Amino acid sequence: DAGITQSPRYKITETGRQVTLMCHQTWSHSYMFWYRQDLGHGLRLIYYSAAADITDKGEVPDGYVVSRSKTENFPLTLESATRSQTSVYFCATQDRGPYEQYFGPGTRLTVT
Amino acid sequence: DQQVKQNSPSLSVQEGRISILNCDYTNSMFDYFLWYKKYPAEGPTFLISISSIKDKNEDGRFTVFLNKSAKHLSLHIVPSQPGDSAVYFCAASPQTGANNLFFGTGTRLTVIP
Numbered sequence: 001d002a003g004i005t006q007s008p009r010y011k012i013t014e015t016g017r018q019v020t021l022m023c024h025q026t027w028s029h030s031y032m033f034w035y036r037q038d039l040g041h042g043l044r045l046i047y048y049s050a051a052a053d054i055t056d057k058g059e060v061p062d063g064y065v066v067s068r069s070k071t072e073n074f075p076l077t078l079e080s081a082t083r084s085q086t087s088v089y090f091c092a093t094q095d096r097g098p099y100e101q102y103f104g105p106g107t108r109l110t111v112t
Numbered sequence: 113d114q115q116v117k118q119n120s121p122s123l124s125v126q127e128g129r130i131s132i133l134n135c136d137y138t139n140s141m142f143d144y145f146l147w148y149k150k151y152p153a154e155g156p157t158f159l160i161s162i163s164s165i166k167d168k169n170e171d172g173r174f175t176v177f178l179n180k181s182a183k184h185l186s187l188h189i190v191p192s193q194p195g196d197s198a199v200y201f202c203a204a205s206p207q208t209g210a211n212n213l214f215f216g217t218g219t220r221l222t223v224i225p
Contacts, residue, residue: 004155033212033213035215040217041114041217042114042116042118042201042215042216042217042218043156043201043203043213043215044215045212045213045214048212058212090155090156092155100146100158100161101158101213102158103148103155103156103157104155105153105154105155106153106154106155
């Protein structure tokens with residue numbers, strides 16, 4: 001039982017291409033999150049979801065799109081990738097309440 | 113505008129000694145604080161948390177202290193072990209709302225054998 005998985009783990013794409021990062025959880029946690037990690041910034045929230053079909057913007061949402069049709073999946077799409085979106089992307093889940101978040105292994109994305 | 117700050121990017125400590133990692137925050141609405149540990153090529157893993165109604169929380173070798181008036185928290189690791197070498201992130205959250213976490217920039221801890 002992997003808990004939370006992300007795919008792909010590594011991705012290289014070209015500027016202007018659309019790319020989708022996948023996140024899957026087996027816990028049925030209500031909340032799911034997407035963060036990006038950049039040097040000098042720590043982890044910054046891109047989008048989050050409180051339940052299926054409920055999503056909201058985080059701190060740095062521009063250039064990203066999310067959907068959550070099923071509780072267990074939370075894909076992140078870069079509609080037209082830019083070099084500034086080169087980063088490590090982490091998906092996380094959280095059960096209801098002020099509890100800790102559980103992170104996936106991350107996807108390293110390079111936009112050339 | 114970084115609401116959670118970790119001003120020391122790195123820290124080196126001898127094995128067996130105490131490691132103290134510091135974190136400051138600016139938003140007085142933050143009510144719940146967490147520390148995460150991250151190894152290379154892995155996601156952050158939860159270490160310990162503290163609610164604002166407490167000023168201390170212990171879990172084995174790890175203790176977190178919270179000073180709300182100073183908007184400061186610290187993580188103490190005693191005794192430090194080589195396996196503790198990792199990047200440590202401080203995070204804060206308001207207890208209301210969607211439980212967003214605001215992260216600091218991280219401190220890389222190196223424990224020297």
